Amino acid sequence: MRLGAFLWVADLNIPPESVEELRASGWDVRRPHPRHRSDREILRAAHRASRVVLTQDTDFGKLAVAEGEAFTGIVLVRPGHFPPSRLIETLKAAEQVPLTLDPPFILVLEQRGGYVRVRVRQPELGRPG
Numbered sequence: 001m002r003l004g005a006f007l008w009v010a011d012l013n014i015p016p017e018s019v020e021e022l023r024a025s026g027w028d029v030r031r032p033h034p035r036h037r038s039d040r041e042i043l044r045a046a047h048r049a050s051r052v053v054l055t056q057d058t059d060f061g062k063l064a065v066a067e068g069e070a071f072t073g074i075v076l077v078r079p080g081h082f083p084p085s086r087l088i089e090t091l092k093a094a095e096q097v098p099l100t101l102d103p104p105f106i107l108v109l110e111q112r113g114g115y116v117r118v119r120v121r122q123p124e125l126g127r128p129g
Helices: 017-022 041-049 059-063 084-095
Strands: 009-012 028-030 052-055 075-080 107-111 115-121
Touching: 009 017, 009 041, 017 028, 017 084, 028 075, 041 052, 041 059, 059 075, 059 107, 075 084, 084 115
Parallel strands: 009 028, 009 052, 052 075, 075 107
Antiparallel strands: 107 115
């Protein structure tokens, strides 16, 4: 399944411009509900809605792996906090990589000198990391 085919929740650290550009490209991306302010609340709400969290924050992976929090998917874009255009370029580059993603999964996309390094982790169901 290509990345854009998933349902998404964009973490609060994802620029609004990036969310709008993804939506314009056909991605189903939502922002967290205002009452879901903590990473744990965002991850839980996303999982209840079968949505993948798009983030630049490693805390989601820690919640999922170290603490065993249920999740559908987490896509971590590294390094974090670069311009919206670069975030979009990273996601579009990752879409060109043939991936088999079955929830739950953690996908790390790392910009490295002109290319995107893609790492996938699929934790075992029923037990933390």
